[in-house]
Amino acid sequence: MDGVKSGRGGAHRENQSSTQLSQESVEKLIKQSQEAKEHAYCPYSKFRVGAALLTSDNSIFTGCNVENACYNLGVCAERNAMAKAVSEGKKTFKAIAISSDMSDRIITPCGGCRQFMREFGSSWDVYMSKADGSYKKMTVDELLPLSFGPQELTRTKVTDLP
Numbered sequence: 202m203d204g205v206k207s208g209r210g211g212a213h214r215e216n217q218s219s220t221q222l223s224q225e226s227v228e229k230l231i232k233q234s235q236e237a238k239e240h241a242y243c244p245y246s247k248f249r250v251g252a253a254l255l256t257s258d259n260s261i262f263t264g265c266n267v268e269n270a271c272y273n274l275g276v277c278a279e280r281n282a283m284a285k286a287v288s289e290g291k292k293t294f295k296a297i298a299i300s301s302d303m304s305d306r307i308i309t310p311c312g313g314c315r316q317f318m319r320e321f322g323s324s325w326d327v328y329m330s331k332a333d334g335s336y337k338k339m340t341v342d343e344l345l346p347l348s349f350g351p352q353e354l355t356r357t358k359v360t361d362l363p
């Protein structure tokens with residue numbers, strides 16, 4: 202599997218450069234994230250978010266935020282898209298696009314979602330868009346520098362618990 206290591210340390214892309222997508226593919230991914238946003242369930246925040254995740258085999262999984270009356274149980278759009286992909290057996294990702302209704306600011310992923318992304322590698326791309334479809338691209342590593350990932354669990358330790 203192209204640069205993907207799997208095992209005790211989790212599944213992740215290692216030492217990879219991010220994938221160059223055509224302008225058409227980026228626009229399509231953003232459009233799909235905007236469509237996913239239409240399904241957002243956000244009666245509490247009234248803040249709709251959509252995500253579209255492109256896997257290494259070019260499948261697309263979408264997600265939206267799903268809130269709950271027990272506020273802390275709400276799930277972000279990005280995490281929903283990633284959980285859908287993983288539950289369908291896809292763990293290597295090229296890119297994720299994120300959309301919201303904000304007209305004057307790109308939607309940036311929350312810290313929890315950055316960490317969730319990082320589980321599946323640091324060198325894939327996050328397209329953060331404004332409502333008009335304009336966007337900024339950053340890698341997961343740029344969004345979460347000095348991150349803690351699956352590899353850390355396998356490092357040499359001063360004590361090995363039985």
Ligand code: THU
Pocket residue numbers: 243246248249250265266267268275276277278279299308309310311314
């Ligand atoms: N939200 C996301 O789904 N993704 C983000 O990147 C930021 C925030 C959701 C969580 C909550 O349902 C609403 O937006 C307001 O925080």
